[in-house]
Amino acid sequence: MSTATWPSPALPDLRDTPPLRWGIAGAGAIAHDWVRALHAHTSQRVHAVAARDSARAAAFAGAHGIPRSYGSYAALADDAAVDIVYVATTTEHHLGTALQLIAAGKHVLVEKPLGCTAAEARQIAAAARQSGVYARENIWTLDLPHTRVIERVIGDGAIGEVQVVEADFSVAFDPIESARVFAPSIGAGALLDVGIYPLSFAQRLVGPPLETRTVGALTDQGVDRRAVVVSRHADDALSISTTALDIDRPNLATIVGSRGRIDVRTDFYCPASFDLVADGRTRTWHPDPAIAGRDGLCHTAVAAAADIHAGRTAEIALTASIGVLETIDEARRQLQVTAVL
Numbered sequence: 151m152s153t154a155t156w157p158s159p160a161l162p163d164l165r166d167t168p169p170l171r172w173g174i175a176g177a178g179a180i181a182h183d184w185v186r187a188l189h190a191h192t193s194q195r196v197h198a199v200a201a202r203d204s205a206r207a208a209a210f211a212g213a214h215g216i217p218r219s220y221g222s223y224a225a226l227a228d229d230a231a232v233d234i235v236y237v238a239t240t241t242e243h244h245l246g247t248a249l250q251l252i253a254a255g256k257h258v259l260v261e262k263p264l265g266c267t268a269a270e271a272r273q274i275a276a277a278a279r280q281s282g283v284y285a286r287e288n289i290w291t292l293d294l295p296h297t298r299v300i301e302r303v304i305g306d307g308a309i310g311e312v313q314v315v316e317a318d319f320s321v322a323f324d325p326i327e328s329a330r331v332f333a334p335s336i337g338a339g340a341l342l343d344v345g346i347y348p349l350s351f352a353q354r355l356v357g358p359p360l361e362t363r364t365v366g367a368l369t370d371q372g373v374d375r376r377a378v379v380v381s382r383h384a385d386d387a388l389s390i391s392t393t394a395l396d397i398d399r400p401n402l403a404t405i406v407g408s409r410g411r412i413d414v415r416t417d418f419y420c421p422a423s424f425d426l427v428a429d430g431r432t433r434t435w436h437p438d439p440a441i442a443g444r445d446g447l448c449h450t451a452v453a454a455a456a457d458i459h460a461g462r463t464a465e466i467a468l469t470a471s472i473g474v475l476e477t478i479d480e481a482r483r484q485l486q487v488t489a490v491l
């Protein structure tokens with residue numbers, strides 16, 4: 151395989167995918183980055199934003215050129231012009247917000263994690279199925295071009311059978327600015343906030359785990375602050391997913407196969423380059439430099455829009471999201487995280 155013959159990421163076109171009219175529930179930090187990415191790189195348009203406070207919603211709408219704003223999520227749910235809502239509330243409110251919107255017949259793109267537990271994620275999936283609407287988790291790493299190209303390179307046999315996937319997402323969060331991550335509540339902790347990325351990446355490449363062992367450390371308030379989750383998958387492939395709330399690490403990923411290796415050279419969870427090391431050579435794939443960092447959030451929104459236009463359900467993606475939350479439930483149980491015991 152030469153650099154000229156890299157497989158395409160096979161993602162829907164960012165500009166050609168017809169626009170849906172989006173709503174946003176929760177005018178917080180990630181919602182700002184998300185709408186900026188959406189409007190900068192795609193034809194999708196945000197029609198309305200809702201916050202619990204109408205002035206806050208109006209300020210957000212003004213900052214992003216959004217025509218309508220509401221002071222409650224219920225008012226957004228009642229807006230017949232909205233096709234799909236991006237749920238950007240804090241994690242413990244994903245379930246309630248998503249169910250409210252699904253009941254109003256809206257498709258939903260829910261920030262990661264889909265729920266605080268696998269049981270919550272199953273509730274969202276069941277409600278979507280029952281209402282005949284689309285639901286997807288915004289685990290955007292899985293829809294980034296480098297991830298899709300890596301999947302296809304592996305599928306083409308370039309590194310042989312996958313033996314080990316190792317990935318890390320560890321950040322030293324500011325305990326004041328990022329209080330929600332440390333709060334002793336059900337939606338907090340390293341595993342749900344950032345550990346979900348290496349776990350989702352590994353499970354996309356080697357499937358669900360057959361067994362899992364977790365070691366780590368808790369905060370004084372019983373929240374998981376460090377964890378290493380080691381799993382065995384089909385064909386004895388192993389995955390090692392590392393996460394922390396209080397250590398900055400390079401957040402790389404490596405996939406070792408029976409006859410080669412892929413090294414993701416920069417933060418693997420956002421648009422990244424990777425090296426393919428096989429057949430005595432190293433070849434490097436690079437992403438489009440115009441879509442860097444959190445601008446990569448736009449791909450999952452467009453993937454959702456393309457699915458909805460094509461009449462596809464998100465059943466496979468939701469099953470994977472629920473599976474990763476089952477692993478997190480088990481890892482939290484093994485660590486004795488008090489918020490979920």
Ligand SMILES: NC(=O)c1ccc[n+]([C@@H]2O[C@H](COP(=O)([O-])OP(=O)(O)OC[C@H]3O[C@@H](n4cnc5c(N)ncnc54)[C@H](OP(=O)(O)O)[C@@H]3O)[C@@H](O)[C@H]2O)c1
Pocket residue numbers: 175176177178179180181200201202203206238239240241243261262263288290330343
């Ligand atoms: N994909 C990514 O890269 C990424 C990055 C960061 C975070 N996230 C995820 O996005 C979600 C939001 O994170 P964030 O950093 O944006 O959080 P944030 O700014 O602290 O809060 C987001 C919004 O949650 C809403 N909310 C609703 N009920 C609430 C309550 N009772 N208490 C507090 N907030 C409430 C607030 O909406 P109102 O505006 O209505 O008040 C707030 O604006 C989390 O689930 C997180 O895991 C994803």
